[in-house]
Amino acid sequence: MVSSHTTSLLGFFVLFNLFLGNLQDVASSKIPSGDPTVVPPFHVSEKDLLKFMQLGDNISFHVPALYVFGDSTVDNGNNNFLVSQAKANYPPYGVDFDTGIPTGRYTNGRNEADFIAQMVGLPFPPPYLGLSDSKNKTIRTGVNYGSGGCGVLSTGKSFLGTCLPFYKQIHYFETTLNNLKSEFNDDKAFAYYLSKSLIFIDIGNVDVSNDYNDPATNISSKYTVRQYARLVSKEFSKSLKKLYRLGARKFLVNNLGAMGCIPAQVNGQKQNTLCVEETNDRAVIYNDLLSRMLPKLQSRLAGSKFVLGDAYKVLMDIVAFPTQYGISNTRNSCCIGINGNSTLPCAPNMKSCNNSNQHAFFDSFHQSEAVHFLITKRCSKESSICSPINLVDLLKA
Ligand SMILES: *[C@@H]1O[C@H](CO)[C@@H](O)[C@H](O)[C@H]1NC(C)=O
Ligand SMILES: *[C@@H]1O[C@H](CO)[C@@H](O)[C@H](O)[C@H]1NC(C)=O
Ligand SMILES: *[C@@H]1O[C@H](CO)[C@@H](O)[C@H](O)[C@H]1NC(C)=O
Ligand SMILES: *[C@@H]1O[C@H](CO)[C@@H](O)[C@H](O)[C@H]1NC(C)=O
Ligand SMILES: *[C@@H]1O[C@H](CO)[C@@H](O)[C@H](O)[C@H]1NC(C)=O
Numbered sequence: 434m435v436s437s438h439t440t441s442l443l444g445f446f447v448l449f450n451l452f453l454g455n456l457q458d459v460a461s462s463k464i465p466s467g468d469p470t471v472v473p474p475f476h477v478s479e480k481d482l483l484k485f486m487q488l489g490d491n492i493s494f495h496v497p498a499l500y501v502f503g504d505s506t507v508d509n510g511n512n513n514f515l516v517s518q519a520k521a522n523y524p525p526y527g528v529d530f531d532t533g534i535p536t537g538r539y540t541n542g543r544n545e546a547d548f549i550a551q552m553v554g555l556p557f558p559p560p561y562l563g564l565s566d567s568k569n570k571t572i573r574t575g576v577n578y579g580s581g582g583c584g585v586l587s588t589g590k591s592f593l594g595t596c597l598p599f600y601k602q603i604h605y606f607e608t609t610l611n612n613l614k615s616e617f618n619d620d621k622a623f624a625y626y627l628s629k630s631l632i633f634i635d636i637g638n639v640d641v642s643n644d645y646n647d648p649a650t651n652i653s654s655k656y657t658v659r660q661y662a663r664l665v666s667k668e669f670s671k672s673l674k675k676l677y678r679l680g681a682r683k684f685l686v687n688n689l690g691a692m693g694c695i696p697a698q699v700n701g702q703k704q705n706t707l708c709v710e711e712t713n714d715r716a717v718i719y720n721d722l723l724s725r726m727l728p729k730l731q732s733r734l735a736g737s738k739f740v741l742g743d744a745y746k747v748l749m750d751i752v753a754f755p756t757q758y759g760i761s762n763t764r765n766s767c768c769i770g771i772n773g774n775s776t777l778p779c780a781p782n783m784k785s786c787n788n789s790n791q792h793a794f795f796d797s798f799h800q801s802e803a804v805h806f807l808i809t810k811r812c813s814k815e816s817s818i819c820s821p822i823n824l825v826d827l828l829k830a
Contacts, residue, residue, distance in 0.1 A: 641716060
C-alpha cells in the first residue's frame, strides 16, 4: 500500500493550506487553528458542511430519505434493545456526540451515516428498534437498521448474543415501507420517493474478518477463504436484489475495512507490523468479489445505481500516512479497554483520551469519528474512493 501511494509532500502542503483557508469561512463554528483534524462541529448546517467539505457553494441535494444497513460500523442504537454483549451505550462512547451522549454508536461521535445525513440536510436516521409506534408508521426521512456483531451470514450468536443479520434488517425495512406506503398519494409517488432515497450499507466485516477464523464457528475447517468469501458475496448479491425489488435504486455500499489494522488485532497478536496481513488479505479477497459484483448488478437492474465505497483504502492510507490526515495514533484505542489495554471494548465510565479525533480508533475495534468523516469526505469527491461515481454525483442523480 505504501509504495503505491503517490501523493507528494508538496501536494499535501498545498491541500493542507487550502483546507485551513476554507475553515475560516465556517464562521459559525469554532475550530482550533492549525489543527489538521478535519471533523466539522456537531451542530453544522447542510450549507456550512458542504462548504467545510469544499464541495462548493451551489450544490443542493434532493434526497428524501437515508436508509442504513450494516454492522457496528453504522449501528446507532439497535443493539441497545437486544440481549447482547455488543453494546456501546455507556460512556465514554459518544464523548464527542453533541454534549457527550452515549447512543449505541461504537465511536466517539458521528458515524459515516450521520455525516451523509448532515450533507443532505436530513436528521440522523433513528435506530429502527427504538421507533415509537407513531414514528414507525410515519417516518419519511429514513431509518437505521444497523446492528453490531451481525453480518450477511453471521448471526453473531456464537459470542455476543443476538443481533440483526442482514436478512432481518431487510425484513424490517419491508415493514417500514409497508407502513409508509399509505402516507403517499399513489404508487408512483411512493416509487419516486424510494428511487431518490439513499440506501447506505456497510456489512460483511463480521462474516469475513471475524467469524471466518473464530474457533467458535468452525468455518475455516469447512471452507477456504475464497470459498467463504464467495458464499457471503452470493448471499449479499441476493439481498441487494431483494432491496431493488422493494423499490431501492440508489446504493452506496462500503467494502470491508482493513480489519487487520484494528488495535485488537495488532496488539492482540503482538505484531510488530502496522497491520495483521492475514486478516487484511481475507478482506481483500472479499472486496475483490464485491467490486466485480456491483457493476454487474447495476447493468442487470434497470435504473439502479451501485456505488462502491473503498473504506479499506481510506483506512490503509491513514495507517500508512497518519499525519497527512491529522491522525497521530493508529495503534492504540482512545478509550481504555475492559482489560486495561487496547484489545477489548471500552471499559465503562473511564475517561477516554483527550484527543479522540487524532486517534484512528476510538475503541479497539472501531474507527474514530475523524475516520468516519474522512471516509465521507473522500467518498464525496474522489471517484477512486467511491466508484464509478463519487457520492456527490450519486446524491445528485
Ligand atoms: C446554482 O445552481 C443553479 C442550478 O444548478 C444555477 O441555475 C445557478 O446559476 C447556479 N448559481 C451560481 C451562482 O452558480
Ligand atoms: C413497526 O410496524 C410493524 C407493522 O405494523 C410491526 O410489525 C413492527 O413490530 C413495528 N416495529 C416497531 C419497532 O415498532
Ligand atoms: C467444531 O468442530 C469440532 C470438531 O469437529 C466440534 O467438536 C465442535 O462442536 C464444532 N463447533 C461448532 C460450533 O460447530
Ligand atoms: C492485554 O490484556 C490481556 C488481559 O489482561 C492480556 O492477556 C494481554 O497480554 C494484554 N495485551 C497486551 C498487549 O498488553
Ligand atoms: C491530554 O492528556 C495528556 C496525557 O494523556 C496530558 O499530558 C495532557 O496535558 C492532556 N491535555 C489536555 C489539554 O488536557
